[in-house]
Amino acid sequence: MGAGSTDVFLMGFNDNGYSQAVAAAQAEEETDLRRGPWTVEEDLTLVNYITNHGEGRWNSLARSAGLKRTGKSCRLRWLNYLRPDVRRGNITPEEQLLILELHSRWGNRWSKIAQQLPGRTDNEIKNYWRTRVQKHAKQLKCDVNSQKFKDMMRYLWMPRLMERISAASADAATANPGVSAPMEPLQPAAIFDHVKLSPDNSSMDGSWSELSAVTDHLSSTPVSDVIDHCMPTEGGNIVNGVYGGEFPTGQAVGGAGGYSDSFLSPSGYLNQGFPDFEQSGWGGAGDFSSEDLWSDDDFCFLQEQLQY
DNA sequence: AACCTGAACAACCGCTGTGAC
DNA sequence: AGTCACAGCGGTTGTTCAGGT
Numbered sequence: 308m309g310a311g312s313t314d315v316f317l318m319g320f321n322d323n324g325y326s327q328a329v330a331a332a333q334a335e336e337e338t339d340l341r342r343g344p345w346t347v348e349e350d351l352t353l354v355n356y357i358t359n360h361g362e363g364r365w366n367s368l369a370r371s372a373g374l375k376r377t378g379k380s381c382r383l384r385w386l387n388y389l390r391p392d393v394r395r396g397n398i399t400p401e402e403q404l405l406i407l408e409l410h411s412r413w414g415n416r417w418s419k420i421a422q423q424l425p426g427r428t429d430n431e432i433k434n435y436w437r438t439r440v441q442k443h444a445k446q447l448k449c450d451v452n453s454q455k456f457k458d459m460m461r462y463l464w465m466p467r468l469m470e471r472i473s474a475a476s477a478d479a480a481t482a483n484p485g486v487s488a489p490m491e492p493l494q495p496a497a498i499f500d501h502v503k504l505s506p507d508n509s510s511m512d513g514s515w516s517e518l519s520a521v522t523d524h525l526s527s528t529p530v531s532d533v534i535d536h537c538m539p540t541e542g543g544n545i546v547n548g549v550y551g552g553e554f555p556t557g558q559a560v561g562g563a564g565g566y567s568d569s570f571l572s573p574s575g576y577l578n579q580g581f582p583d584f585e586q587s588g589w590g591g592a593g594d595f596s597s598e599d600l601w602s603d604d605d606f607c608f609l610q611e612q613l614q615y
Numbered sequence: 616a617a618c619c620t621g622a623a624c625a626a627c628c629g630c631t632g633t634g635a636c
Numbered sequence: 637a638g639t640c641a642c643a644g645c646g647g648t649t650g651t652t653c654a655g656g657t
Contacts, residue, residue, distance in 0.1 A: 342626080342627075343625095343626075343627095343650085343651085344625070344626075344651075344652095345625090345626090363643085364642080364643095365642075365643075366641080366642070366643095367642095377627095378642080378643085379627080379628090379642095379643085379644090380626075380627075382643075382644085383625090383626065383627080384625090384626085386644095387625075387626085388625080415646065415647085416645090416646090417645075417646065418644075418645060418646085429644095429645075429646080430624085430625075430626085431624085433646075433647085434623070434624060434625085435623095437623095437647095438622060438623055438624080439622095439623095442622080
């Protein structure tokens with residue numbers, strides 16, 4: 308069936324006067340639309356059709372391709388699974404770091420966050436957040452949206468990820484001098500440099516270069532030092548768990564001065580030192596599983612800190 | 616071996632924004 | 637200006653599977 312005849316075929320479906328929900332329900336009754344997991348045959352049909360005709364006009368596409376699916380279902384299947392550039396597999400530490408950072412800035416704007424992670428879908432990032440990140444919050448008995456947990460991510464989790472990325476990068480360079488590591492992990496600072504900000508991101512206060520400087524500093528600094536020194540002074544300046552774009556770059560890179568040792572106000576729950584994460588099972592450099600971010604010991608320590 | 620539980624992922628649902636008419 | 641279809645987004649639910657008991 309050519310495109311022309313398709314258009315003629317579709318004409319009868321336009322302007323039918325029903326609301327979307329009613330139309331969808333009716334269509335489902337009349338055409339016995341399929342639901343649930345996609346079969347291999349359906350996948351092939353969809354891929355073949357899009358290869359030949361392109362994507363878009365999903366309701367039309369579904370009918371024209373002969374799929375007993377709603378347009379929404381076809382779109383979702385294509386975008387989240389069948390698209391050639393979809394990346395499968397574990398979320399890398401670099402990606403985790405970026406997700407954490409972007410979520411702290413944008414909240415549950417999954418599609419916006421996904422745009423910064425090539426090949427990752429909003430659904431995948433959303434699932435990652437719900438299953439991994441929220442799990443940690445639950446284990447720590449604090450709300451994922453609480454300041455406590457946000458601070459925890461920003462000052463414990465993210466620096467730790469940066470360390471792991473740097474360590475893995477260094478290991479790869481040592482093991483294979485002159486040969487690129489298979490993963491070619493980005494340096495922490497580079498991760499943020501690679502984020503392409505659209506014009507509407509001007510609300511981020513132009514802080515990415517500053518953030519890069521900070522991440523540079525963090526990645527070359529032991530975690531305990533980070534915890535001790537990376538808190539901004541002048542009232543903390545932490546808004547909604549992020550630095551609000553006012554991180555004093557020069558002071559951060561300079562190290563001495565500019566940051567309060569009192570660390571987290573008002574409770575100071577993280578200013579009492581830091582456990583030896585290497586020894587307590589956070590996994591060594593190069594352990595890139597998405598698990599092992601927190602060991603049991605880590606949780607015990609953190610839970611103690613959170614009892615205030 | 617059977618059952619239970621929870622993690623991970625896929626898919627659906629409801630709502631909103633947008634463009635065409 | 638109002639209505640409609642559609643695309644897209646975020647929240648939620650369903651399914652599968654691995655690990656534990």
